Structure formats: C-alpha cells, structure tokens
Amino acid sequence: MSTLLEVRDLFKTYGTGEAETRVLRGLSLRLEAGEMAALLGPSGAGKSTLLTILGTLMKPTSGSYEMLDQDMISADDRALTDFRNAHIGFVFQFHNLLPDFTALENVIFPTAVREGRETPTARTRGRDLLERMGLADRIDFPTANLSGGQKQRVAVARALMNRPELVLADEPTGNLDRASAKQVMDLIGEINREEGTTFLISTHDEKIAASCRRQIEVADGVVTG
Numbered sequence: 001m002s003t004l005l006e007v008r009d010l011f012k013t014y015g016t017g018e019a020e021t022r023v024l025r026g027l028s029l030r031l032e033a034g035e036m037a038a039l040l041g042p043s044g045a046g047k048s049t050l051l052t053i054l055g056t057l058m059k060p061t062s063g064s065y066e067m068l069d070q071d072m073i074s075a076d077d078r079a080l081t082d083f084r085n086a087h088i089g090f091v092f093q094f095h096n097l098l099p100d101f102t103a104l105e106n107v108i109f110p111t112a113v114r115e116g117r118e119t120p121t122a123r124t125r126g127r128d129l130l131e132r133m134g135l136a137d138r139i140d141f142p143t144a145n146l147s148g149g150q151k152q153r154v155a156v157a158r159a160l161m162n163r164p165e166l167v168l169a170d171e172p173t174g175n176l177d178r179a180s181a182k183q184v185m186d187l188i189g190e191i192n193r194e195e196g197t198t199f200l201i202s203t204h205d206e207k208i209a210a211s212c213r214r215q216i217e218v219a220d221g222v223v224t225g
C-alpha cells in the first residue's frame, strides 16, 4: 500500500482571547491509498475541522500536511484550488445541488465549468455514475423533484465525477433513513473496491462506521484510536 496523505502534529485554534477554541491539539494521521475509513468522535471533537483541513479548504494553525507527496501547507490558494479540483471530492450532508438543474447537469457542471466546455466523455461518465447510483430513471429530472436519498446519491456521483483519489464525506447519511443510508454506503463501498478511491467518512452512526474497514476515533483534539 502507498501513503495517500499524512498530517502530523496538527493544531487548529478558532478565535482569540475569550472566544478562543482549541480544537485540534497535535493530531497526526496517515491514510493509505484505497482505504475506506470512518471518522468518529463526540460532537465538537473536530471531525468537520479535520475534514476541512484535509480538503485544503482551510489551513491548520500549525502542523504538516502532505498529500500525494506534495506539501499542502506551503502551497498558495491557486495551487490548492487546482490540486483540490484534480484530486479531492466532497460529499456533505447538505449537498448544495442546483434544484432547477437535472441530476446529470449537477454531476457534470463543476467539471464543465472548470474546463470551459462540456465534453461527451464527461456526459458518459456522469450518466454511468448516476446509473450505478441506481438513478437511471432520474438522470434528466430536476433535483428539486428528487427524494433526500436520491439527492444524496446525486451528490456522491458529483464527488466521483473527476475520479478523485480522495473523497471526504461529512455525515453523508445524516439526513437519510436506514434503507437510503445503506444504499449510499453500498455504492461508496463499490466505488472504493472498483476504482480504488480512498474514503474518509465522518459519522455518528455505528452501523455506518462498522461498514468501513477502518475506524478512526478523534477526542480532545487528537486521534485516540
């Protein structure tokens, strides 16, 4: 196995003075390529903070972060945006789909906007992903008309569109019923096995955590297990 990313001795403090909150306090973590890991810990433990840092959307107060052998701390915003677009996919609980656009448009738009055009290859990849998400008959539906579980599966397809090495998911099944949550997790597992995509999934749900091969516990700002 090869190392996909490694953070060492991460600190993250929000605010100053009275409002200071020290969230990460020397957290270290390594993810190997192809892992499927659950991120666990009590509310406020810093799971979302860690995902935001790993997603290069925010820098830590101090500490090191390397992904694919590149230094994410010294990289400037422009380089990080390019890196993120090429290598990282995001699935959040509130998926930010464009309600008036179809499922397929939502999946291929980010790529099309970045590349300045919509290619037939992108359409094929988008359709294929939506079919694999069990949404073959919803491809051309505006997402406003889809159920919560269906929307979440569109968001998973969108995150996978560019074949990212890493997908960061923040409570991706938090608003779903048991059957929809299982469906989303089954599909994530399938993509992990077939495409070798690494997943890090924050969750409070023990069943979801148990369906991942590795469980990473965060408490008091460090990894405890």
Ligand SMILES: Nc1ncnc2c1ncn2[C@@H]1O[C@H](COP(=O)(O)OP(=O)(O)OP(=O)(O)O)[C@@H](O)[C@H]1O
Pocket: 014, 015, 021, 023, 041, 042, 043, 044, 045, 046, 047, 048, 049, 050
């Ligand atoms: N932008 C911010 N400014 C100030 N404090 C923040 C900010 N973001 C998060 N925090 C605080 O940092 C702590 C960790 O928050 P975080 O969202 O990372 O936890 P979490 O483990 O994801 O929690 P949950 O399981 O409830 O989603 C919390 O105490 C939170 O209030």
